[in-house]
Amino acid sequence: MRARVERGCSCLGEVTGESLDLELVDGLEGVRDVVIGGAYACALTEMRAVLCWGSGNLGTGSTGFVAAPVTPTVESGVIDIAAGDEAACAVMNAGA
Numbered sequence: 317m318r319a320r321v322e323r324g325c326s327c328l329g330e331v332t333g334e335s336l337d338l339e340l341v342d343g344l345e346g347v348r349d350v351v352i353g354g355a356y357a358c359a360l361t362e363m364r365a366v367l368c369w370g371s372g373n374l375g376t377g378s379t380g381f382v383a384a385p386v387t388p389t390v391e392s393g394v395i396d397i398a399a400g401d402e403a404a405c406a407v408m409n410a411g412a
Contacts, residue, residue: 341369343385351399358404359385360397366390366406375404 346362356370367385368374375388396407 341385343367349397351397351404353399353404354401356399356404358388358397358399360394364392364394366394366397368404372402 341357344359344361344367347359348362349360351358353370354372356368356372356374358366358368360366366388368388369382369385371379371381373379374382374386375390376382376386377389390406391408393409394406395409398405398407
């Protein structure tokens with residue numbers, strides 16, 4: 317998966333001029349949505365799994381930089397995700 321975003325995501329690529337070229341992230345398949353926070357990103361897969369990478373508290377108990385996607389501790393039934401500068405949120409299916 318490759319993406320090009322404007323400045324604001326400082327940890328996931330190399331700054332070139334006014335935009336940021338992101339590198340290929342291994343371990344992502346069947347991605348439905350990707351959200352980008354201040355220094356991290358999270359993906360929601362078609363199987364409703366959440367995967368995150370970057371810097372900060374990614375929901376795994378660690379706060380360092382993680383290059384490969386990790387699965388945060390989250391209940392099942394995620395139907396949507398959102399990211400802010402320092403936090404990500406999941407919308408849950410109440411019937412799951």
